Amino acid sequence: MKLGSKNIQKLLTSLVLIAGFTAFQTVANGDVGEHVNHLSDNIKKYEEEVNWLTSKVDGIVTTYQKSGAKAAHPEALMEHWEAVDFHAAIETNYVLIYASIWQGLYAVKGSIDEKSSIADVKAEEAKLNKALWQALGAVKMAAKYQDAGLLAQVKTTEEAPKNSIEALVVIDEKIHSVVAKYAEQLIDTATTMVHDTYLNLFEGVEGELIAIDANLVEDLEKDFNVTLPLAIKNNKSVDEVRDIVTAMSTKLSKAKMLLENKEKNKKDVF
Amino acid sequence: MQRRTFIKTLSYLGVVSALPFLSAQSFAAPSKAISVDDLPELTGELTLYLGRGEGGLYEDVLNAIKKRNPNFTLRIRRGPTAALANTIMAEAKAGVRQADLFWAVDSGAIGQIVGAGLAQKLPNDLTEQLQSEFRFNDWAPISGRIRTLPYNPTRVTADKVPDDIMALPDSDLSIAWAPAYASFQSFITAMRILEGDDATTKWLKAMNKKAKKYAGELGVVMAVERGEVDVGLANHYYTLRLKSGKPDANLDLAFTKNDAGCLVNASGILALKQSKTATDFMRYLLSKEVQTYLSGEAYEIPLAGQLPPPSGIPSLTEISPPAIDLTKLADLRPTLVLMRNAGVL
Numbered sequence: 380m381k382l383g384s385k386n387i388q389k390l391l392t393s394l395v396l397i398a399g400f401t402a403f404q405t406v407a408n409g410d411v412g413e414h415v416n417h418l419s420d421n422i423k424k425y426e427e428e429v430n431w432l433t434s435k436v437d438g439i440v441t442t443y444q445k446s447g448a449k450a451a452h453p454e455a456l457m458e459h460w461e462a463v464d465f466h467a468a469i470e471t472n473y474v475l476i477y478a479s480i481w482q483g484l485y486a487v488k489g490s491i492d493e494k495s496s497i498a499d500v501k502a503e504e505a506k507l508n509k510a511l512w513q514a515l516g517a518v519k520m521a522a523k524y525q526d527a528g529l530l531a532q533v534k535t536t537e538e539a540p541k542n543s544i545e546a547l548v549v550i551d552e553k554i555h556s557v558v559a560k561y562a563e564q565l566i567d568t569a570t571t572m573v574h575d576t577y578l579n580l581f582e583g584v585e586g587e588l589i590a591i592d593a594n595l596v597e598d599l600e601k602d603f604n605v606t607l608p609l610a611i612k613n614n615k616s617v618d619e620v621r622d623i624v625t626a627m628s629t630k631l632s633k634a635k636m637l638l639e640n641k642e643k644n645k646k647d648v649f
Numbered sequence: 650m651q652r653r654t655f656i657k658t659l660s661y662l663g664v665v666s667a668l669p670f671l672s673a674q675s676f677a678a679p680s681k682a683i684s685v686d687d688l689p690e691l692t693g694e695l696t697l698y699l700g701r702g703e704g705g706l707y708e709d710v711l712n713a714i715k716k717r718n719p720n721f722t723l724r725i726r727r728g729p730t731a732a733l734a735n736t737i738m739a740e741a742k743a744g745v746r747q748a749d750l751f752w753a754v755d756s757g758a759i760g761q762i763v764g765a766g767l768a769q770k771l772p773n774d775l776t777e778q779l780q781s782e783f784r785f786n787d788w789a790p791i792s793g794r795i796r797t798l799p800y801n802p803t804r805v806t807a808d809k810v811p812d813d814i815m816a817l818p819d820s821d822l823s824i825a826w827a828p829a830y831a832s833f834q835s836f837i838t839a840m841r842i843l844e845g846d847d848a849t850t851k852w853l854k855a856m857n858k859k860a861k862k863y864a865g866e867l868g869v870v871m872a873v874e875r876g877e878v879d880v881g882l883a884n885h886y887y888t889l890r891l892k893s894g895k896p897d898a899n900l901d902l903a904f905t906k907n908d909a910g911c912l913v914n915a916s917g918i919l920a921l922k923q924s925k926t927a928t929d930f931m932r933y934l935l936s937k938e939v940q941t942y943l944s945g946e947a948y949e950i951p952l953a954g955q956l957p958p959p960s961g962i963p964s965l966t967e968i969s970p971p972a973i974d975l976t977k978l979a980d981l982r983p984t985l986v987l988m989r990n991a992g993v994l
Contacts, residue, residue, distance in 0.1 A: 541727065542708055578865070582867070583701060586886070586890055587890075588894075589871075589887075589890050589891050590890040591893075592894055593871075593891055593894035593895035593898070594895070596871075597875075600871065604864060604868070646942075646945075646946075647713065648709055648710050648712075648714075648939060648942045649717055649938050
C-alpha cells in the first residue's frame with residue numbers, strides 16, 4: 380500500500396496517541412513466527428482465522444444450548460485460539476486487546492462451566508467476538524504502520540534499554556503484558572513479570588527519577604510491590620488488574636515526561 | 650553512650666569536616682585530574698561491553714566521547730554486569746576476545762575477569778591519577794559509592810546509631826535491609842573477608858530476626874524516610890537522590906568505622922586487549938569532566954584527581970572505610986551460600 384505524506388503524518392500522530400502499538404520483542408507462547416514481520420501479506424489469512432474462530436466459538440455455544448456444558452467442551456476455546464497465527468500477530472502488536480481476547484475466552488468458558496443461562500453465555504460470546512474483530516482492525520492498522528516503516532522488526536532477543544526513558548517505554552509494555560498473562564490465567568507468569576519488571580527495569584530508573592519527584596517514585600514503588608502483586612494474588616478480576624495497570628501507565632507517562640524535560644536541561648559532559 | 654561516627658549530611662557538612670575524630674585515612678593525594686583538552690584524540694575502533702547502571706548517564710558520557718572524537722568508532726554491547734562478565738569468561742574459554750574494554754558497575758565483576766588473568770596491565774601514569782587506595786595494575790576504578798546507614802532523625806538521634814556494623818543487631822533500632830540486592834551482597838562479601846564466615850553468619854542470623862526486608866536499597870531509604878524503621882543499610886547515593894527530590898526528607902547519613910559497613914566500592918573499567926586507543930579511552934573516563942559529570946548527575950564519588958565529592962557526602966579522607974582489595978569481592982558464591990544457610994535468602 381502506498382501512503383501519501385498526509386497519511387503518513389496521520390499515522391505518525393496516531394502512533395503517538397495509540398501508545399499500545401509497540402513492537403514486542405518476545406511473546407510467552409512459543410515461536411512468534413516470521414509472519415508478524417509481514418502483516419500485510421498475511422491480513423487475508425488473519426481475517427479467515429478470525430472468521431474460523433468466531434464460528435468455533437458459536438459452535439461451542441450452540442452445542443451448550445442444545446446438549447449442555449459437558450458436550451460443549453468449552454476448554455477447546457483456548458486450544459483453537461492458540462492454534463491460529465493471528466494470536467501472535469495481535470500479541471506482538473497490541474497487547475491491550477490481546478488481554479481482552481483472553482478475558483473473553485475465559486468469560487465464555489466460565490459462563491458455560493457455571494451453567495449460566497444461554498442469554499448470559501451469548502452476551503459473553505458477543506464481547507469476545509467484539510474483541511476479536513477489534514484485534515483484526517488493530518492488526519490491519521499495524522500493517523499500515525509496518526508498510527510505512529514505522530514499526531520495528533519483532534525481535535526474538537531483547538536489547539537492554541539504553542537509558543531511563545527507553546526503560547520506561549519497556550516497563551509500560553511489560554505491565555500491559557502482565558494484564559494479558561493474567562487474563563490468560565497464567566498467574567505465576569504474571570506475578571514473575573511484575574517482580575522482574577520492577578527489579579530489572581524500574582529499579583534502574585527510580586534512582587534517577589526520585590531526584591526529580593520523590594512522591595511519584597513512592598507511588599510507583601507501592602504499585603509494583605504491593606498494589607499490583609496483591610491484586611493478582613487475591614484473584615481480582617481482569618478489569619480490576621487492568622485498572623491498576625492503567626493507573627500505573629499514567630504515572631509512567633508522567634515519569635517519562637519528567638525525565639525528558641530533565642534530558643533537555645541536562646548539562647553537557649564536555 | 651556509644652562512640653559515634655556520624656556525618657550529618659548537607660548543611661552540617663562544613664562543621665563535620667572540622668571534627669577531630671574524623672581522622673584522614675591513607676588516601677594519598679593523586680595527581681591532579683586531567684582535562685579532556687589535554688588528552689589525545691581517539692582514532693580507530695573499540696568494542697566496549699557496558700554493564701547496566703546509572704540510567705543513561707554512562708551513555709551520555711560515551712556519546713560525548715564519540716562526538717568529541719569523530720574518527721573513532723565505538724561499538725557497545727549492553728547487559729547486566731554479571732552476565733557480561735560471564736560472557737567474557739566464556740569467550741575467553743572459546744579462544745575469542747570480542748571486547749576491547751569492559752566497563753562494569755561493580756568491582757566484583759571486574760575481579761572475576763582480573764582473577765582469570767584476562768585483563769591487560771595499565772600504564773603507571775594512568776593509575777597514578779587515582780587515589781592511592783584505588784590504584785590497581787590491571788583495572789581502573791571510575792567512580793565510588795559508600796555503604797552507609799541512612800537514619801530517620803525524627804525517630805532516632807545520631808548518637809544512637811552504632812559506629813560498629815557488627816553491633817547493629819544488638820542495638821534497639823528497627824532496621825531495613827535489602828539482602829537480595831547486589832550491593833548488599835558485595836558488602837556481606839567484604840564482611841566475610843574482614844570478620845570471617847562465623848561472625849558474618851552470626852550477624853546475618855541476628856539481623857534476620859529484626860530487620861525488615863525490601864527489594865532494593867532505594868526502597869530501604871524510602872522506608873527510613875517514611876518512618877517505617879529507624880535505620881537502613883544502603884549505598885550513599887540513594888539518600889542524596891531522595892533528598893534532591895524531597896529536600897525536607899527526614900533522612901540523614903551515619904557511617905561505621907573501619908568495617909564492611911563503610912565499604913567504598915567502585916565501578917571500573919579494564920582492557921581485554923593491549924591497545925593505545927583502549928588506554929586513551931580509559932583516560933577520558935578518568936578526566937576531570939567525566940568525573941565531575943558522574944559526581945554531579947549520579948552522586949557518585951570521583952576517584953581520579955583531587956575532585957570534591959557530591960554535595961551532602963564527606964570526602965573519603967573524612968570517613969574510615971576498611972582496607973580491602975575490591976577485586977576480592979568477586980568471590981560471591983560462598984557469600985550466597987552463607988546467606989542461604991543463615992536463612993536470609
